[in-house]
Amino acid sequence: MELNDPRGPAGPDAALRQGFVSPNWVTTRLDDLVNWSRANSLWPMAFGTACCAIEFMATAASRFDLARFGMERVAYSPRQADVLICAGRLPFKLAPVIRRVWDQMPQPKWCISMGACASTGGIFDNYAMVQGIDTIVPVDVYVPGCPPRPEGLLYGILMLQKKIKRESVFDPSLRVEQLADQSGLYLEPAAVDEVSEPFGNSVHQTRSA
Amino acid sequence: MTGAAAENPTVPSLRARFGAAVGRSAVVSGATVVWVEAGRAHEILTWLRDDPGQRYDYLVDVTAVEYRDRELPLEVVYQLRSLARTAMLRVKIDLPKAGPLEVDSVVDLWSGADWLEREVWDMFGVRFRGHPDLRRILMWENYSEGHPLRKDFPLRGRFSRSEQVRRALSAGLDAHYSLDELNIADAYDELPADVRERLAARRERER
């Protein structure tokens, strides 16, 4: 077992995990079974906003077909969904909506941030756009692209499946529900500012001519 | 787009009818633009719509322009079209920034102006007198950073990103429901006290 494997007794999350059962043959087989069934039957909550939503629909349609990856039923109710796929840009006006949808999803749940705008704000570095949905919901897989090709989204989904297969049912830290702090944020303000700040050439775009 | 370089014949008719209320006019890239006085703008636009020789029955757009030169006034721009004559006219109202940014609403003339004027209010802060429901349309109801398309509004907004996220997440009920809608909700009793007070105050004002 690797040094940083969170399942190990020396892993970084050791302090959090109380009542963690030491891995043995039974638990690992159970984990394999549960992870296999979870990974292969992820029902997506398609939180489609913009152009990426069209590529999501194209991925779900007959040429690329999400159904063969277990996403047979796109769940339109968050109560019945496993993975929130935020497909498209997220303006500040929509931020409480995605947070509420995320909170309404029961555990176990994962999140895929599809596209550049959902991951980092994309080309919209302005007053209206959330600079990455990870300032609002915890993201598991980021799929870059503007919009990502359906193959790209499928690769992201496969990546999520691999991530799920590495989990353990007996690790409660994986299923902790994220709560807001007193100011209403889910990350520290300094962290939000840091991931949102422009980088590279963007800092000079207020210069004209 | 091949527009005639000649001026739209509406302009001399306007000058004949309204005299000094019609300001300068120009032909820019084939289109006729005419400036009118804010005080008589509604009367002029009514005449443009109703007069049998003009019949600008289709409102294409209502928007505003603020120039980078701070001395120049804010312009409210109306794009009009006469479907029968396939003619277009651009009518502008100059609003000096020192004075109140207000014009009369044209919702009573063209119903399409409803949302267009709300957007100009939201983005520029221009008030439309007589508009039935002038509230923000693109930003949320109690957005407090200002009017985004003004030139003194920075591209990335006035607050820090964490503050913007915080405000977006903790915007209450009034951010997403108009007072009209809260009035008809069955769950009136479950509304927070401050929202109920605002509803009562508004009902008082309208009485």
Place this chain on the structure above:
Amino acid sequence: MAERRVLELALATPGMDAAGQPTRVPLVAAAPGGAEPELQTDHMLINIGPQHPATHGVLRLVVELDGEVVVRVIPHIGYLHSGFEKLGEYRHYNQIIPLTDRTDYLSAPANNVAFALAAEQLMGIEITERCRVLRVIACELSRIISHLVWAGTTAIDIGAFTVFLWMFQERERVYNLIEEWTGARLTTTLTRVGGLMADVPDGWTGRLRDWCTRFPKTLDEVDRMLLRNGIWLGRTQDVGVMTAAEAIDYSLSGPMLRASGVAFDVRKDHPYLGYETYDFEVPVGEHGDVYDRYLVRMEEMRQSVRILLQALERLPDGPINASDPRVILPPKRRLMSDMESMIHHFKQVMEGVPAPVGEVYVPVENPKGELGTYLVSDGSAKPVRWRIRPPSFLNIAALPKMAEGHLLSDLIAINASVDIVMGEIDR
């Protein structure tokens, strides 16, 4: 004959009259007050969206219901407001073209063309004949793919799932063509001020012609499914009616306006890109209901195929970019060897191309309606104001007018028939 009679009795709709035309069945919506007036009821306030599969984007409808009858519907928009117009004030004209893809993302090439036309008129640039014809091809392909999405999503909202899959499969075939040309399926950034990003590859016109001959058969299959379908007729006829006068008053445009009987099409009335030289018809409806909008859009797709075939016939050889070195980037070979070309390249990329002082409003016939681009320039390389006159914004503003008094399920059908795209509405 006998089977049809049984079906007609079972559905209680006559279906077809003697001439073989679909008969119009008056839809009687339950009047407010309902069938049981003595029952004390309250009105319900229901929130549809912004996250909802049938709102076609992040549209939020707050609906006041009396049972199933919609008493009031208040649309809320702005949930996709991305600050396009503000961003445009900080970008050069060529840098704005990728932004235009993301407004109406269902027909991106058409948006690119619309903006490029406006910028070229502002700067007084004349495009080449080949560029003009290729842009017509791009616009008509965009019209078809946008209507394909519309047909698929409207059908799936009303319950016909198969049509959705067929339409998206056709869209995939067009995506192949667009991807060969521009490199992207959806967000194409096809035009540049003064020309195009690239010429079509070899054999592309042949593949497009093949697709044009096969595509009308798919449309015929969809018509076989829906045109005389009793359920479709019952759900779409006399639902969401806008009369011609109302349509003009609400500034509707595109198929919404034409289905209400107003024969206005920017391609015919304010022609651009040489549309006056093409031979095509513009379908105009009569009743202004959802069914007429369906008929208008299906026919528009057929007319677009007609225009595409004509454009392919007349596509001339020649350059795709105007021969103006101040505006068009020099070819790489020249750039690397010739000082003057390098200076032009540097100035265009670093400083942008300045536009003369002035303003321009250019309307084009987008699939959704009249897309207008209003550009105001103060002589610099970045516009003072970039205003997109969004057709869907005005079309959806009329939703309360269309839907009040109808049933909740009709509201969904009417919303689908408006053919909105939130990227354009909220910008």
